Structures are given as structure tokens and as C-alpha cells.
Amino acid sequence: MDTTDGPCGLDVSLKVIGGKWKPLILYHIQDGPTRFSQVKQRVAGISEKVLIQQLRELVAMDVLIRRDHQRVPPMVDYALTPFGKTLVEALQPLCEWGTQNRAHVAATLAAASG
Numbered sequence: 001m002d003t004t005d006g007p008c009g010l011d012v013s014l015k016v017i018g019g020k021w022k023p024l025i026l027y028h029i030q031d032g033p034t035r036f037s038q039v040k041q042r043v044a045g046i047s048e049k050v051l052i053q054q055l056r057e058l059v060a061m062d063v064l065i066r067r068d069h070q071r072v073p074p075m076v077d078y079a080l081t082p083f084g085k086t087l088v089e090a091l092q093p094l095c096e097w098g099t100q101n102r103a104h105v106a107a108t109l110a111a112a113s114g
Helices: 010-017 022-029 036-042 048-060 082-113
Strands: 064-068 076-080
Touching: 010 022, 010 082, 022 036, 022 048, 022 076, 022 082, 036 048, 036 076, 048 064, 048 076, 076 082
Parallel strands: none
Antiparallel strands: 064 076
16 A cells, blocks of 8 residues: 555545445444344345455455354354444545435436436
8 A cells, every 4th residue: 555645545545445335335334243144135236255355355454343253053243443433434424425416416327328
């Protein structure tokens, strides 16, 4: 990772949450420990392979903690670390912006494709 200090840390933020799925995964885990199967069900359209990869990356970046309950049948859940909680707090305004502008974006995309 480039550690050059610049006027905007957006490059650092995007290294942690870059891609389509990570912000959605974080949104669905923010309320507490969440089992893998629950995350898969809540994040519509994500494949199991991609979900596993994205969760591993978030754990490696210290955003999530993975707990294996060492049970049969297997039970694994994910929760935010304190560092991850700060990231979710930073994403909240973006979530609100998307909610407020959903209709505008949908109309713009529809006009562009047709």
C-alpha cells in the first residue's frame, strides 16, 4: 500500500472497501455477530466463492473478526472490530446519500440505456 500522505485519504478507504460487495457486507454485519449463511442470504446476488474471498480480505484488513465456534455442524460468524466500526460510521453518510438519490440515479440510468 502506498503510504504517501496526500490531501485526501480516499485512496486508503478504497483499498479497504473497494469493490461492489464489501460495503454491502459491512452494512449487513453492523448490528452484531452475523453467521456466514445470514450474510450470504442478505447480500443478494453474491456467490459463495466471492463472499468467502471478500470476508477473508476484510478480516485480513482488521475490519472484521471471524469466530469459529468449533461445533458440529460448523458455525462461523463475523463481527466488526473497533476499527471496522469506524469504517461503518464513515460509510453511513454515503448510504444516506444513496437512499435520497435512488430515484434520480435509476432515472438517469434508464435514460442512458434506452
